Amino acid sequence: MHEQTDAHVAAQNSPEPVETPAKPKEKARGEQRGRKAVVGSVASALLVLAGAGAVVAAGSVLPPTASSRTVPPAAAAVPAGATQGVCAGPARLLEGTEAGTDPQFSPESATAATSVTGAVLSSAGAVPPSRLAGLDGKTAVELAKSGEKAPEEGAQKLLAGVVAARPVTGPTVLSADPLANQQASAAGAMKFSATDGDLQGTAAANCLRPSNDQWLAGASTTIGRTSVLVLTNASSTPATVNLELFGKAGRIQAPGSRGLLVAPNTTRSVVLAGLAPAEAQLAVHVRSTGGPVAALIQQSTLRGLTPGGLDFIAPGAAPAVRQVMPGVDIQDPAAVDSLLGNAGYEDAGPVLQLTVPGPSDAVVEVKLLGPDGEKALPSGGVVTAKAGAVTEVSLAGVPAGQYTVSASSDVSFVATARMARGLKAGSASDMAWAPSGLRLGSQHVVSVPAGGTRRLVFGVLDTRATITYAAITADGKVHAPASADIAGGTTAAVTVPEKVGGSGVLGYVVSASGDAAYGAVLMYGADGRNDISALGLLPAAAGQETVPVTVGY
Structure with a gap:
């Protein structure tokens, strides 16, 4: 391959083109060397492509550098707000x-x-x-x-x-x-x-x-x-x-x-x-x-x-x-x-x-x-x-x-x-x-305004649920809780007493466990009046919350 290249360069540098006829044996040897050169060039190209593919493949399986890894956002606590x-x-x-x-x-x-x-x-x-x-x-x-x-x-x-x-x-x-x-x-x-x-x-x-x-x-x-x-x-x-x-x-x-x-x-x-x-x-x-x-x-x-x-x-x-x-x-x-x-x-x-x-x-x-x-x-x-x-x-x-x-x-x-x-x-x-x-969870505060007949009403949908309810009285005490085991597919009502421990009942702390349970307050008029009103139970207070925080630009 080097001989063919050098002859070509010499011919380009000579003042006049020189044409030298080749002998039959030399011509055969030249053609054989040419075919070997072509095969060598193709083989070299294939080696180069194979090497490049290996580099790409290696890059795809190797772990990324530390600078390119995805870092999950950190959770930051949110200060509790006012109710x-x-x-x-x-x-x-x-x-x-x-x-x-x-x-x-x-x-x-x-x-x-x-x-x-x-x-x-x-x-x-x-x-x-x-x-x-x-x-x-x-x-x-x-x-x-x-x-x-x-x-x-x-x-x-x-x-x-x-x-x-x-x-x-x-x-x-x-x-x-x-x-x-x-x-x-x-x-x-x-x-x-x-x-x-x-x-x-x-x-x-x-x-x-x-x-x-x-x-x-x-x-x-x-x-x-x-x-x-x-x-x-x-x-x-x-x-x-x-x-x-x-x-x-x-x-x-x-x-x-x-x-x-x-x-x-x-x-x-x-x-x-x-x-x-x-x-x-x-x-x-x-x-x-x-x-x-x-x-x-x-x-x-x-x-x-x-x-x-x-x-x-x-x-x-x-x-x-x-x-x-x-x-x-x-x-x-x-x-x-x-x-x-x-x-x-x-x-x-x-x-x-x-x-x-x-x-x-x-x-x-x-x-x-x-x-x-x-x-x-x-x-x-x-x-x-x-x-x-x-x-x-x-x-x-x-x-x-x-x-x-x-x-x-x-x-x-x-x-x-x-x-x-x-x-x-x-x-x-x-x-x-x-x-x-809403479905009842833990420690719902329930307000029960005074006057007339008042009832806590609880409904359970499928299996069974246990409801605990502790009276809150006007003197600021939260009394010992009572509980009710309620069968699935039924509704139970609890009449609110006027007083507990000598003080007027103005609310309850209600919690539920077991199957999905729901609750409400029903109020009826006094002295035989037809008055009626209903209150749903409010969500319980949320615990401390966290939010994901990401740093970027």
Whole structure:
């Protein structure tokens, strides 16, 4: 190969081309050397390619260098925040036009009374600093100042800071600071009652934790029915609220339902009849940007000149494939059927409302779990709920008592259940809505306002569950717990005593173990009145949370 190359170079450098004829043997040897050179070149190229492939393959199997490895994000503890519950103000009677979002209200009745009851549990051996204040920040009651110490000896392990039936004239905020970097366990409830006027009856609502996304169902804007959405912003950040409305026929496009501004530390009322008039079944999806808000609906009924009930509709669980409503009170089926036959009393019976926000219909199976097991609905218990609309299912026709309503489907939906008290047409009656609840866990603080008959109602879905409940009294003591073993597929009710240990009962600490269990508080009027109200159980305090933290650029 070298000889051929040198001859070629010599020929290029000579002044004139030289052509030397080759002898036959030399020519044969040259051709043989040429073929060997070509084969050698091909072999060298293959060796080079093979070497390069080996380098690439080696690079793909060798571990990466330390600088290219992925490091999982570290978990950083988040300081516990304050617990806050916004308690609604008194119910007010709407007057004047029902259009617009700045309604006028008439004065309260002579017998109307509104109060707040709440409790904060001790943590790390002390009661967290806590208070009940107005939206302006002015403190009305201090439940604990700098952390009241819990006793170290004896059976008493928990202590509570309490506020018992504190009269209020407007919205308030029950708040508790974290202690030992743990969120406080606290709960409060507002109760309104009146024995005269168009708003006579009893209505109660939990002191709600503000949120940016909430579902409320059960409103009605037909003749004689008044629905007022109350939005409260207890933060220091303005909130912009958008409403999605769902009726019997589907979604409702309502001008004026978007971009509602709620200033910091203020309340704004929205008359729903101005957005969706003549709707017998109305659900509202409340979403806010900026500050979170507490939302509820003041719902009242007037049948001609006869008061037909008052309630505060609270948010229920977010859309899911199963919804559970404990504490649904149903009256005698024959008497209910007779009452529903009167004009204007079409909504005086128990019903389940289903709202499907998505694009697909939901086939929903409904079960009623009573004290002695499941009761069959006359309708069969299976219903198709239309997509983007509200569907009603009658719950009438089962024996009187307290029930847990369980609804399940393969499509997410929202649910709530209505109950009523009063079986005589022309006499004052009352109604209440039981929103879908949450599965019980450990150490839920439950507020139980005073007055009338009060019951804790628990429902268990499948197998068995054990519920423990310890009374909280007005002297700040948390008493020894009692327990109830509840069979699956049943509902059990516990009557709340007026006093324990000589002091009034204003709440409970509730825990559950075993199968999925749900709970609610039912309140009935005193002196034979038809008043009724229901409270769902609030989530237990969250433990210390962590978030993943990554460092990059």
